[in-house]
Amino acid sequence: xxxxxxxxxxxxKKFDDFVAIRNLNLLIxxxxxxxxxxxxxxxxxxxxxxxxxxEDPTSGEIFVNGKLVNYLLPRYRNVAxxxxxxxxxxxxxxxxxxxYPLKSDKGLSRNRDKITKMIAQAAELVDITDxxxxxxxALSGGQRQRVALxxxxxxxxxxxxxxxxxxxxxxxxxxxxxxxxxxxxxxxxKATIYVTHDQQEAMTMADRIVVMNEGSAQQIGTPLxxxxxxxxxxxxxxxxxxxxxxxxxKSLGNRSVQVxxxxxxxxxxxxxxxxxxxxxxxxxxxxxKKGYNNVEGKITAREFTGTDTILTLSSGSIEGxxxxxxxxxxxIEGDTACFSYAPENVHIFNxxxxxxxx
Amino acid sequence: MWKLIGKQRNVVSLRPTPxxxxxxxxxxxxxxxxxxLPFLYILSTSVKDTQSLFSxxxxxxxxxxxxxxxxxxxxxxxxxxxxxxxxxxxxxxxILKLIIDAMAAYSLAKxxxxxxxxxxxxxLMAVAIPVAALIIPLFFIVRDMGLLNTYWAxxxxxxxxxxxxxxxxxxxxxxPDELIHSARLDGASEWRVFTQLILPLISSGLVVHAVFTFMxxxxxxxxxxxxxxxxxxxxxxxxxxxLKSNFVVDWGLISAASLLATIxxxxxxxxxxxxxxxxxxxxxxxx
Ligand SMILES: Nc1ncnc2c1ncn2[C@@H]1O[C@H](COP(=O)(O)OP(=O)(O)OP(=O)(O)O)[C@@H](O)[C@H]1O
Ligand SMILES: [Mg+2]
Numbered sequence: 001x002x003x004x005x006x007x008x009x010x011x012x013k014k015f016d017d018f019v020a021i022r023n024l025n026l027l028i029x030x031x032x033x034x035x036x037x038x039x040x041x042x043x044x045x046x047x048x049x050x051x052x053x054x055e056d057p058t059s060g061e062i063f064v065n066g067k068l069v070n071y072l073l074p075r076y077r078n079v080a081x082x083x084x085x086x087x088x089x090x091x092x093x094x095x096x097x098x099x100y101p102l103k104s105d106k107g108l109s110r111n112r113d114k115i116t117k118m119i120a121q122a123a124e125l126v127d128i129t130d131x132x133x134x135x136x137x138a139l140s141g142g143q144r145q146r147v148a149l150x151x152x153x154x155x156x157x158x159x160x161x162x163x164x165x166x167x168x169x170x171x172x173x174x175x176x177x178x179x180x181x182x183x184x185x186x187x188x189x190k191a192t193i194y195v196t197h198d199q200q201e202a203m204t205m206a207d208r209i210v211v212m213n214e215g216s217a218q219q220i221g222t223p224l225x226x227x228x229x230x231x232x233x234x235x236x237x238x239x240x241x242x243x244x245x246x247x248x249x250k251s252l253g254n255r256s257v258q259v260x261x262x263x264x265x266x267x268x269x270x271x272x273x274x275x276x277x278x279x280x281x282x283x284x285x286x287x288x289k290k291g292y293n294n295v296e297g298k299i300t301a302r303e304f305t306g307t308d309t310i311l312t313l314s315s316g317s318i319e320g321x322x323x324x325x326x327x328x329x330x331x332i333e334g335d336t337a338c339f340s341y342a343p344e345n346v347h348i349f350n351x352x353x354x355x356x357x358x
Numbered sequence: 359m360w361k362l363i364g365k366q367r368n369v370v371s372l373r374p375t376p377x378x379x380x381x382x383x384x385x386x387x388x389x390x391x392x393x394x395l396p397f398l399y400i401l402s403t404s405v406k407d408t409q410s411l412f413s414x415x416x417x418x419x420x421x422x423x424x425x426x427x428x429x430x431x432x433x434x435x436x437x438x439x440x441x442x443x444x445x446x447x448x449x450x451x452x453i454l455k456l457i458i459d460a461m462a463a464y465s466l467a468k469x470x471x472x473x474x475x476x477x478x479x480x481x482l483m484a485v486a487i488p489v490a491a492l493i494i495p496l497f498f499i500v501r502d503m504g505l506l507n508t509y510w511a512x513x514x515x516x517x518x519x520x521x522x523x524x525x526x527x528x529x530x531x532x533x534p535d536e537l538i539h540s541a542r543l544d545g546a547s548e549w550r551v552f553t554q555l556i557l558p559l560i561s562s563g564l565v566v567h568a569v570f571t572f573m574x575x576x577x578x579x580x581x582x583x584x585x586x587x588x589x590x591x592x593x594x595x596x597x598x599x600x601l602k603s604n605f606v607v608d609w610g611l612i613s614a615a616s617l618l619a620t621i622x623x624x625x626x627x628x629x630x631x632x633x634x635x636x637x638x639x640x641x642x643x644x645x
Binding site: 049052073075085100 | 536537539542546547555558559
């Protein structure tokens with residue numbers, strides 16, 4: 001049986017007339033690592049603020065461990081948060097910053113040795129042990145971010161909230177920190193909500209992903225579900241790199257579509273014959289030989305990325321479609337190339353982009 | 359690259375050139391003379407007896423230093439009482455005001471509560487009323503409370519001046535909200551947020567406020583004149599001016615008193631000048 005740690009029930013948040021969160025319904029299991037993924041301004045931080053009690057929902061209920069927390073003051077919610085802006089206390093040393101959340105634990109504050117050890121452990125985890133006596137204004141952006149992370153990790157809260165906690169680190173450090181965070185999460189198993197706008201980070205870390213756009217959750221699911229069966233154009237376009245190609249088409253009925261001069265068969269429903277719809281093809285799903293569902297065209301551009309080459313094709317009716325060709329490839333611009341798609345990789349969306357075709 | 363060099367040139371050209379330095383130093387020198395001359399004059403007057411005071415030609419440094427003015431000041435007037443009263447009242451007001459104003463400023467800057475807007479506009483209106491217009495109603499209020507002629511008569515009205523709230527509020531408003539949210543999430547009570555976060559972070563504002571409050575109180579004349587009748591309870595400003603009210607003006611005595619009265623405030627200023635000159639400079643630079 002899986003226990004529910006957090007529940008959002010029809011939560012709305014408005015700032016004056018602007019709807020920042022639209023009807024959010026979300027269940028988060030104990031021990032779950034949930035990632036909020038979405039473009040800037042879609043309401044990710046607002047969701048964390050609602051859960052932490054920094055903002056009050058305009059309507060709807062929020063439960064933590066089955067208890068309604070709408071009216072609970074932030075300090076009683078037992079939530080550890082890494083702020084997007086770090087929010088380090090500028091007049092305290094790094095060590096004091098990390099210690100601060102421990103101060104409200106009266107029993108602990110008498111045990112100086114234990115506190116020192118906890119600070120050292122947290123600092124070790126994010127590799128800032130040699131900065132403990134500095135004050136935040138003297139630190140680099142990445143160091144500040146790590147202090148913020150350490151200040152959250154030193155606690156033993158009900159829930160961890162992390163708002164883009166690795167955004168300011170270099171690629172290598174970010175990789176190590178991701179690994180540390182996931183390991184730590186496995187070890188202590190506390191529900192974690194992790195915000196990022198980096199789809200790759202979301203994919204590698206999440207148990208489940210919530211893809212957000214303009215205040216509403218577009219899709220909630222495991223990374224695999226989100227990647228393989230995106231529910232609408234937005235999700236499909238946001239997840240996966242290079243971005244999915246969207247081509248206008250018309251249903252031929254019986255799970256097949258006409259896209260320009262090409263006829264494609266999908267494993268998905270395409271509705272009644274003649275319905276206009278949008279076909280989604282991931283560049284990375286393309287097989288670079290003739291096969292079942294073929295798309296053919298002249299190469300107009302090629303980008304070599306190291307392990308593979310991204311070719312941009314144009315044909316009579318479709319333009320600027322990108323495909324991945326594994327390896328260096330010997331094709332040059334102006335050549336004709338042909339790619340094929342397995343039916344399960346032919347995605348079908350509504351023309352207005354609002355949903356999956358059904 | 360060119361831009362960078364251009365920028366550096368700009369910086370160089372902002373550095374004062376020798377003629378500019380000469381001119382500005384001359385102006386500063388003049389200003390210093392103008393402000394220090396009266397001071398030297400009362401210093402000189404305070405060590406002369408009444409005869410040599412009006413001697414012609416006037417002498418800056420009398421041949422014989424005359425300490426009689428100082429002796430008289432301590433033996434025949436309540437000068438020591440006045441000094442104590444002034445400092446005691448000034449300190450009380452400063453401390454109480456810092457506590458009240460900082461708390462009020464925090465709640466107006468960062469807390470949400472019903473009536474906040476009304477309270478803050480009322481306070482703002484109170485700032486706009488000139489002190490002179492308040493003296494008469496204030497007198498009746500203080501008299502009806504039975505506080506005339508007590509320290510309270512001087513302390514309480516000063517606490518009601520809301521200007522400091524606005525000063526401190528502007529310091530607190532500039533602190534990011536996330537800091538406060540973070541502290542609350544870290545389990546801090548509102549009191550701990552206030553004392554451990556807000557107060558240390560606005561310490562320079564507190565110093566500025568403290569110095570100005572104390573100075574204002576130190577030089578306050580009109581209200582003590584009205585509210586205090588007993589000579590030994592009086593403050594320095596009114597006390598010193600009362601020295602001349604006996605038909606003959608004893609300039610030597612008044613000069614001695616004035617000179618001594620400047621000492622505490624000078625010490626305060628020198629002790630804290632580095633702090634708040636740097637502060638007003640940095641806030642000026644931030645714009
Ligand atoms: N206090 C506020 N008052 C008014 N509007 C707000 C407030 N806080 C957030 N918003 C608006 O709500 C929307 C969502 O903001 P939020 O900070 O949650 O975005 P986000 O997804 O975290 O974006 P980012 O990735 O840039 O951090 C934005 O359009 C923002 O302008
Ligand atoms: Mg955000």
